[in-house]
Amino acid sequence: MQPRVTSVGLLIKPNPADSFEYPHHIDRASLDALPSRPGIYIFRDDKDRPLYIGKSINIRTRVLSHLRTPEEARMLQQSSYIEFRRTAGDIGALLLESRLIKELQPLHNKKLRRTREMCTLRLGPSIKSIPEIVYARDHDFARTADLYGLFATRRAAQDKLREIVEMQMLCPALTGLETAVHGRACFARQISRCLGACIGAEPMQEHYRRLKVALNDMRILVWPYEGAMGIVEECDGWKQTHVVDHWSYLGSIDHAPGTPPVKRAAKRAFDVDTYKILVKPMLRGELRIEAVDI
Template identity: 35%
Template sequence: MNAVLAPEPLVFVDLETSGANFANDRIIEIGLVEVDAEGVREWSVLVDPETPISAFITGLTGIDDAMLSGAATFRQLAPTLLDRLSGRLFIAHNARFDYGFLQREFKRLGLDFRAPALCTVKLSRKLFPEHHRHSLDTLVARHGLRVGGSRHRALPDARLLWDLWQCWHQQLPSETIRCAVTAIVGRPDLPPQLDAALIDDLPEAAGAYAFFGDDGRLLLSRRSSNIRQQVLAHFTAANRETPLVRDTWRIDWRDAAGELGARLREIELQLAASPSAASSSPWPRPAADELCSWQLLQAAKGDFRPQLVVAAEVDFALADDLFGFYPNRREALRALRKLADAHHLCHRQLGLEETARGEACAAYRQKNCRGVCIGKEAVALHSARLLTALAKFKVKVWPYKGPLALIERDEFGMREDIHLVDRWRHVGTVHSEEALQACLANGPSGLGFDPDIYRIIHKALQAGKVRIRALPPFSP
């Protein structure tokens, strides 16, 4: 075999599956083209998914239940398949799909599957950036490839990838392809304290990741649309000597279907950090017994005044007329003073200082109050100005009678996250109706109110990018 075509052992992979969901669907056919110094070998096999397949999948692939009856299960094929894949560059079209399905199937058996993976969609985009479409059918037509066998069958599609690989090497310098492959596969040198196998474990998925020091201290936490890409970017040659790289001893991550899940995962990682990490984190979180908000109460007709309330005593998801979140009383008072000065509000009327009846407050003496404290401005007018100043800080009351399921799918339709939310609390994320019902059976959430979770969920509801499913109220 020409060393230019196979500078390392390669395996071109295509799978047919019972559907596109990692959690619920199974592999029904595997096709491999193995390429190495000894030549080219093909292998394909039907796989019994141990569940009926849909008419849609039969129409797409031509594979039906009768064909799969008597086929080997993935458990039976796993040792042979693992041997064929090991030590090779895993090449697939939309590699995230094929690699993810195989990894999930092996994981069900308690087996650890890792391999460097190359996506031919990404490679095509790098090699031919002038084109906008890179589906396999588009590439077949663009490069004049001949389809030998049925499309949407595993081995013919794996053969097409091998043909495409050879075609690209005829059209472009091998160095151009090699550099593009290196950029996509991304295998930088990790510092010695990190396990090199980490590179193969990182998912090409949305989510969040965190770097920790040798003492468990949280060094960095970020969300990402592609965990693998963003984590490995920290370890490029240009960043190798940075304090972050030198001090990182552990990397953790949690994948998600999309942006909402990534934001929630980031908070989960921060909360999972050790107490020492949390205390030194750049994202300090308020203690539950100190979190507070201003609640606007009516002292008399037309006379509205702010009163400080704490989350330990009031459910911020259900209380009316709350404005802003503050980690403690000191910060709440500082914010109210700042608001008062910006809008020429009376310190006495806001409860920020005590003066005798009819005596001017300090802000009026500094010409920054319009005189409600001495009867110069009507109380109702001051209240109206206070409401206007507070409006952008208003906390939205939970608008549903019961909890919500916020359903988020990834861009390929392969993963579906069901975020269970109860009164602005994130109860958990599940991947099936059975798991959702199990969570609901536990009753109302006992979690404390978290202002960051509130903001994330409120923003997601406003954006309308996730499907909303209202759930029945919990039984009394």
């Protein structure tokens, strides 16, 4: 559609939506069925394989935006129909999206597709403690205190620690970034970038305090309950309770007759994506949390 000029000289630009056509190879019925409500959606190919999983507080609007995005042409060309699953809110959509991406391994969700082996920094209670890098396979992040930061690689953890040490003028030797030699100043002290805890110019207790304060913004919150809790969301009179235990999403209760109960898991592993979804709104008091019996 070309721009046109009205009789009074106003230029009217075409609205892309006016000339939009649904891709003919994508099942129209599956598009027409999309609700304007929260949930997840799955682009599938003609063999029912999942291509892409996304979430939105308005499934219909979000899916239609995909259809108008040239950068996603390859995914759209492979798509045959769109499946959706409703949730009662955004938290439920985020949790379900994260779980399904790990379970179904869709081709175009590269960022969240793998279950990540995370590491973190641990700082002991002694003023002589040196930050060490520990892994989720060896430590339960949901139950272990004094853990700081979530990192995909050991190098990322070391780089973050180095950044903190440099910014706060901490001692590289006393934080494990440089080999300590008794009685000798670290290199940073020699160029006036360390306050001198390595040679006694700064008390060890004060150095430890400053290190802990610097790390505190990255502290991993220990699961604050004895067991599983439910995060409640409601939409159009429909209530869902998302069951989470030690930062592991176990499933959602739909509070409808015939809904199967959430199964008790033998082992609940700390899930980094569940943690990132929930920790900030939990600390801000934005979540409706209730006890559950599973």
